[in-house]
Amino acid sequence: MDALRDLEFFGVLCRAGSLSAAARELDVTPAATSKRLAAIEQRLGVQLLNRNTRSMSLSAEGELYLREGRAIVGRVAELENRLKPGEDTVRGALRINASLGFGRKYIAALVSAFVQRHPLVTVDMDLSDHPLDLVERSYDVGIRFGALPDSTLHARRIAPHRRLLCAAPGYLERAGTPRHPVDLADHNCLILRQNEEAYGIWRFQRGREQLSVKVQGNLSANDGESVVAWALDGHGIIQRAAWEVDAYIARGALVEILPEYALPQADISAVYHYQQFVPPKVRAFIDFFAEYVADTALPTGGA
Structure with a gap:
């Protein structure tokens, strides 16, 4: 049972994100938490966490121990639940x-x-x-x-689910409506910062035609709602998931652009x-x- 308790402890530690946070959750001292982790690592003969004074991260062995350990803890809990009739x-x-x-x-x-x-x-x-x-x-x-x-x-x-390209009618009246993805290079595109490697790269496909367009604009954010709000204010073109913009398109506040092209x-x-x-x-x-x-x-x- 000590091994099972160690698995449970390690799960709490990883969820908490730090030794001190885990200590608070377990109602023990940080020193006791650190000592228990060291004892587990010594027993297993591997380093489970890469840690310094400011952060910690899972080693490859730690990732395996956490993933498989959580499955074991879950199976034990499931077994105990099955033994409780009527629950x-x-x-x-x-x-x-x-x-x-x-x-x-x-x-x-x-x-x-x-x-x-x-x-x-x-x-x-x-x-x-x-x-x-x-x-x-x-x-x-x-x-x-x-x-x-x-x-x-x-x-x-x-x-x-689909991603859609859209803009406010007022923006399209001023700047014109793109007829092909390459036209986006001449438009003000509102960019959501999610993936730095693909920042400002919009991808399209129609049949066998596949292309990537580098877009730019004067506004970007890491929040989707802000980008949609800017589009509603007429600042430019956005690429967003249907659940975010379908209602605005239905009532005419936004207009879908290039619907014949599939986005990722x-x-x-x-x-x-x-x-x-x-x-x-x-x-x-x-x-x-x-x-x-x-x-x-x-x-x-x-x-």
Whole structure:
């Protein structure tokens, strides 16, 4: 049982993000937390965390220990739940990561409905302006759009979704409407800073034609709602997910541009890091997510 407790301790430590934060959560001293980590590493003969005075990160061995350890802890919890007759086996703490805008608009309501169906589950929802590492931050589920860069994660596609190019009618009256993606180089494009490698690069496809266009403009932000607001004010052209702009397009506040060109897909997926064993709370949440999206009038952009 000491090995199981060590796995649980390491999960708390990684979720907390620092020795001092873990110590507060465990109600022990930072020195005791550091000593226990050192004892685990000595027993295993590997370094689990790379750490200095200001930060810590998982080593390759630490990532494996955390990922497989959480699965083991989850399986033990599931076994104990199965031995309790007459009780809902969907229980425990569930940690979710989603984007700020989508999380506020859709996932918060989803979580509210989910815990009504499964009252023995507690949910910790963390919204961020960029996807966070599920393993290192000890998240059970992440809500993602588009292609997944991390091949070690498992994903379930929840719904098709499109990105759209659009601008306010007033801007198009002043600057003209692009007829081809290359025309965007002559327009004021409002850029969302999410991926520094692809900053200001917009990609398009029509049939076999594929092209990338370097765009620029006088406004950029790391917040999608701000970029949409600037477009509504007539400052320029934006590329956003359908759920963010469909309502504005429907009432004429924004106009879709170049609809015949496909932008990089933005399908909605639930991702998780569990390998062979997926805890019931995770399976239940993902199933509920798919059911909820199917029953909700979620804009897809015509996909």
